[in-house]
Structures are given as C-alpha cells and as structure tokens.
Amino acid sequence: MKELVDYLSGRLTIENKSMLEKDILLHRVLFKLMNESWFKEEFAFKGGTCIIKCYLGYYRFSEDLDFTYIQQEELANISQKEVRRILSKKINEVLTLLSSVTLELGLDFKKDKANDRYVEIGGSNKFVTFKLWYHSELLNVEQFIKIQINFFELITEIIIEKNALSLYSKIPEKEMKLLFPEYIDILSDVSLKCYSLKEILFEKIRAILTRRGLKSRDFIDVFLIMEKESVHLQKNKKKIIAKIQFMLRYDKYIQNISLFNSKKVMIGAEEKLMLLPLKKGFESFLDEFSMYLKELFDEIKISN
Incomplete structure (x- = not known):
C-alpha cells in the first residue's frame, strides 16, 4: 500500500498521504458494497463522502461511508417487536457482506454484534455503526473506516441514481495494470443510489x-x-x-x-x-x- 500511496501522491500532487491511504480503502469498500445488487437497491449513499464523490468533487477528504435504508415503508404499521426482528435480520445481512468485503481487502472486522470494537447498535436496531480496522502503513498506527447506516430516516426529497467518482479515475489504466494490478478497482467510478x-x-x-x-x-x-x-x-x-x-x-x-x-x-x-x-x-x-x-x-x- 505504501508504494501505491507514494505513487498516487506524486501523480496527484497531494501531500496528505495518510488521508490518501484511507480514501483508497474507502473507495474500494464502496466499490465492493455496490457490486452486491441487494445492497445497491436497498441503501442510499449520503453524507460528506457522497458530497465529494457525487456532487462537488474532491475539495476535501472524507473519512466515513454513510447510508440510509430506502425501503422504510415495509417498517410502517407493524409492531416495534416486528421492526426489531426485521432490522436484526438486515443487520445480519450487512454483517455477512462486510465480513466478505473486509476479508477480500485485508481489513480487520468481526461479524459480532456484541463486540463494540466492530459494531455499535442504537435506537432498537434503527442506527448501526460498523468499524473496519486497518494498520496504517503511513502512520504506523491502527485506524478504522466507519460505516453508518440509518434504518429510520425522514427523507424529504427523491432518491436519485448517480456515479460516485474516483479520485484516481485520470490515472492511466495501462500504468496501473503494470505497476499495481491488484488495485485496478480504484480507477472505477461506482454506480449507486444516493440522496439529492x-x-x-x-x-x-x-x-x-x-x-x-x-x-x-x-x-x-x-x-x-x-x-x-x-x-x-x-x-x-x-x-x-x-x-x-x-x-x-x-x-x-x-x-x-x-x-x-x-x-x-x-x-x-x-x-x-x-x-x-x-x-x-x-x-x-x-x-x-x-x-x-x-x-x-x-x-x-x-x-x-
């Protein structure tokens, strides 16, 4: 990873290498999540990372991935007990997906709701934070990527489809394939649903x-x-x-x-x-x- 970050830092003239390192991981996680069709259909991207990737471009780095559950109508007019049951099942599905994604990317994550190092659940399953840990080769310390999901949210505008842009999309593909073929996915934009x-x-x-x-x-x-x-x-x-x-x-x-x-x-x-x-x-x-x-x-x- 350090060699890739050094290369991209020079190519893009970005000095903050530790944030580049985190952005690479953020983009790879987002890419893999949206490759899963059910996740892509059920969750809308939002927050600071959505702003820079889908709307305003990279005027700053962002550190988290935020999503809202789109299909909230299925949670209306049912008991709180049933809501908790449905959301518990959804959380388990996300946990399974994140376990697979983190295994592929070499991140530290455990599918364990009881372990608050990795999972924090609030509001009777309505809000969940996942922490995906990694050892920063630039800082030589442990860092994490935070993924937050709101299952209950008042949405006032229409959910739209966009491409989440990669910071690295202008890097020549041939060059990346030659130098860092295992990271070729960071060049790709990500098709998803998101907030306006x-x-x-x-x-x-x-x-x-x-x-x-x-x-x-x-x-x-x-x-x-x-x-x-x-x-x-x-x-x-x-x-x-x-x-x-x-x-x-x-x-x-x-x-x-x-x-x-x-x-x-x-x-x-x-x-x-x-x-x-x-x-x-x-x-x-x-x-x-x-x-x-x-x-x-x-x-x-x-x-x-």
Whole structure:
C-alpha cells in the first residue's frame, strides 16, 4: 500500500498521504458494497463522502461511508417487536457482506454484534455503526473506516441514481495494470443510489444542531452546497425542522441540541482534510448562517 500511496501522491500532487491511504480503502469498500445488487437497491449513499464523490468533487477528504435504508415503508404499521426482528435480520445481512468485503481487502472486522470494537447498535436496531480496522502503513498506527447506516430516516426529497467518482479515475489504466494490478478497482467510478444534494444540505444543517461535537467541515459543506445549489433556506425551513424533530425522538439527539448555544466554529481543526483553499465569502456566510441556525434552534425549543 505504501508504494501505491507514494505513487498516487506524486501523480496527484497531494501531500496528505495518510488521508490518501484511507480514501483508497474507502473507495474500494464502496466499490465492493455496490457490486452486491441487494445492497445497491436497498441503501442510499449520503453524507460528506457522497458530497465529494457525487456532487462537488474532491475539495476535501472524507473519512466515513454513510447510508440510509430506502425501503422504510415495509417498517410502517407493524409492531416495534416486528421492526426489531426485521432490522436484526438486515443487520445480519450487512454483517455477512462486510465480513466478505473486509476479508477480500485485508481489513480487520468481526461479524459480532456484541463486540463494540466492530459494531455499535442504537435506537432498537434503527442506527448501526460498523468499524473496519486497518494498520496504517503511513502512520504506523491502527485506524478504522466507519460505516453508518440509518434504518429510520425522514427523507424529504427523491432518491436519485448517480456515479460516485474516483479520485484516481485520470490515472492511466495501462500504468496501473503494470505497476499495481491488484488495485485496478480504484480507477472505477461506482454506480449507486444516493440522496439529492438538497437532502444532504438539510441533513448537514440537522447535524450541526444535533451533533455532540461541532465539526467545522459541516459549515464548509453547507457553504459550498449553497454556492452550487442556491437553496432558499427560509422556504425550506419546515422540511429542515421536520428532519430535526424526527431525530429528536431519540435521547442522544435531545441531549446534543441542548448544547448548541455553546458551540463555536474552529476551521483550523480540520484543515488537514482540505484539498482546495476555502473560497472567499465564507466568513460573511457564517455570520448569516449562524443567525438562521439560531432561528431554527429557537423554533424547535418552542415546539418541544
């Protein structure tokens, strides 16, 4: 892997080799997951990695793979016991798939729901985090790739089909086949179902208000999405509040939103993820957007 990362770092003029290493693994995992037809049909890609791969290009690195279960209608109008049973079966199917994928890629993962090193389940099987571990040859430490799946989610926009772009697609195929044939899959884009950019924007706003630790990348993502999509936030306030209130059913999100007023944006903390300089206008956007967040926060407090 180190030789591949050194080669790609020189080819793409990217200095952050440890993030390149993680991105290679992220792309390979995504590629293999979407080669499984049932997973491709049942789960929509979303989150930061979706933004850079499906919409805005690689302005920053992303560290996770996030998905939402699409076929939620089958979980409506049945008992909570039956919901837990169905979701337990789905989680087992994903565990089996991840066991196969990680075995192929040489990652450390165990199909064990009781082992929180690898699997964390919340909300009566409604939210699951999987951790795929690897030894970073660049940092000489253990690292992990996080995969998060929401089985219950308020989806306000249409799920669409896109190609998730590879950072390495412009590397000549002949060159890769000659030098690193075992990694040829990193050149390929990945066909999948995903959230619209508008839906991702709404989720980012919700994350800012409910995430326990503030991440400056969320503000940067919103800034760049707004620049591309020109979404009128006031006109979409009801949808955004509905998404937030949907998550406020769960205790940890109620605790998180109560901490919102004490949060501060510190861009420097995540500069290591950035591949392009931040465009002008971010600070003025931040002032205006913070006022909008305060409006949302106050309305949610009143309604709850």
